[in-house]
Amino acid sequence: MTTRFSFTLHATDGKARTGVISTPRGEVRTPAFMPVGTAATVKAMLPESVRATGADILLGNTYHLMLRPSAERIHRIGGLHRFMNWDRPILTDSGGFQVMSLAALRKLTEDGVRFSSHIDGSKHMLSPERSMEIQKLLGSDIVMCFDECPALPAAEAAVAESMRLSMRWAQRSRDAFGDRPGHALFGIMQGGVTPDLREESAAALKAIGFDGYAVGGLAVGEGQEAMFSVLDYAPGFLPEDKPRYLMGVGKPDDIVGAVERGIDMMDCVLPSRSGRTGQAWTRRGQVNIKNARHQDDPRPLDEDCTCPACRNYSRAYLHHVFRAGEMISGMLLTWHNLHYYQELMQGLRDAIAAGRLSAFVQDFHAVRAGGDIDPL
Numbered sequence: 001m002t003t004r005f006s007f008t009l010h011a012t013d014g015k016a017r018t019g020v021i022s023t024p025r026g027e028v029r030t031p032a033f034m035p036v037g038t039a040a041t042v043k044a045m046l047p048e049s050v051r052a053t054g055a056d057i058l059l060g061n062t063y064h065l066m067l068r069p070s071a072e073r074i075h076r077i078g079g080l081h082r083f084m085n086w087d088r089p090i091l092t093d094s095g096g097f098q099v100m101s102l103a104a105l106r107k108l109t110e111d112g113v114r115f116s117s118h119i120d121g122s123k124h125m126l127s128p129e130r131s132m133e134i135q136k137l138l139g140s141d142i143v144m145c146f147d148e149c150p151a152l153p154a155a156e157a158a159v160a161e162s163m164r165l166s167m168r169w170a171q172r173s174r175d176a177f178g179d180r181p182g183h184a185l186f187g188i189m190q191g192g193v194t195p196d197l198r199e200e201s202a203a204a205l206k207a208i209g210f211d212g213y214a215v216g217g218l219a220v221g222e223g224q225e226a227m228f229s230v231l232d233y234a235p236g237f238l239p240e241d242k243p244r245y246l247m248g249v250g251k252p253d254d255i256v257g258a259v260e261r262g263i264d265m266m267d268c269v270l271p272s273r274s275g276r277t278g279q280a281w282t283r284r285g286q287v288n289i290k291n292a293r294h295q296d297d298p299r300p301l302d303e304d305c306t307c308p309a310c311r312n313y314s315r316a317y318l319h320h321v322f323r324a325g326e327m328i329s330g331m332l333l334t335w336h337n338l339h340y341y342q343e344l345m346q347g348l349r350d351a352i353a354a355g356r357l358s359a360f361v362q363d364f365h366a367v368r369a370g371g372d373i374d375p376l
Helices: 047-052 062-067 071-077 080-084 096-100 128-138 156-177 195-208 224-231 252-260 270-276 308-312 315-323 327-354 357-369
Strands: 006-013 016-023 026-030 032-037 058-061 090-093 106-108 113-116 123-126 142-144 184-189 212-215 244-246 265-268 279-282 285-288
Touching: 006 327, 016 327, 026 032, 026 327, 032 270, 032 327, 058 062, 062 071, 062 090, 062 096, 062 123, 062 128, 071 080, 071 128, 080 090, 090 096, 090 128, 096 113, 123 128, 128 142, 128 156, 156 184, 156 195, 184 195, 224 252, 252 327, 252 357, 270 279, 270 327, 279 327, 308 327, 315 327, 327 357
Parallel strands: 032 058, 032 265, 058 090, 090 142, 142 184, 184 212, 212 244, 244 265
Antiparallel strands: 006 016, 016 026, 106 113, 113 123, 279 285
């Protein structure tokens, strides 16, 4: 097994890529979808169940874990992998996005962000150096540099100022991260929806040098059309021999469109959040299991799916347990959603490797257009 972090491209189809990220804790097949384990757990799932869906890597949340139970406590107990019983790679975000969302509870300066905890109001300071320290204590395999992520839409001047602050923080993150063989540090491109700012950000990150690069500042209110317009050019500003990570995305059609445009890694809370609110993602579209139309339906969510929810339970049963408020509802629907997402990623990897991505994407959209979509 490797002792270092590396990325190997195996095939391309247009802008789309498939390959492998190698880490001391195992390989990550790309394009990869990372389930989100915000508080050291993928909600409603056991770690071995998450692995059974096909996930190679999980995402943990610096902001939430620093507040509860604290990075120091997790470190004393043996690190995040041992703490949450996940022995494969973990990527942790830097906390910048969550701190951004606190709005009135934060104060932004060149040094970093002072904020009040949403849990108990306690005061904290998160800087590039502190973010690197927290992620080191957690034992993250892939560490994200600390950045500032403005919500869109925003004035171009404000986006430019924020991006340049993030680039200064990127250098400080790189300096604080140091030399950690086997662990990787990713830079985060910012710049909103302005090509010149995206190019300037990418140039600054490449000059610093990172193990991988994220396209940040999307999926923050700009809409899919604007997001895709940025992805039409932004990944091309980044090195071809490093993984490209689109943060916080997304719905299945977002994922397919991002992969078409050269993205290698994605994460989103949507599969688990949808599962807890009675929504299932299938190849034919979205099923809202709480709708009355399902109460007498003996069919599975998806006849072609092999997850436990589809193999063993009817729509009628899933409708009943959701309406009854039973925990098994969120468990089964989350398992199904994560299984579907990983099945989609495997389909994309296979299609790219075979040089038939265009046909795969055409079929993906055709099946959904004629599908079984419920009103939300």
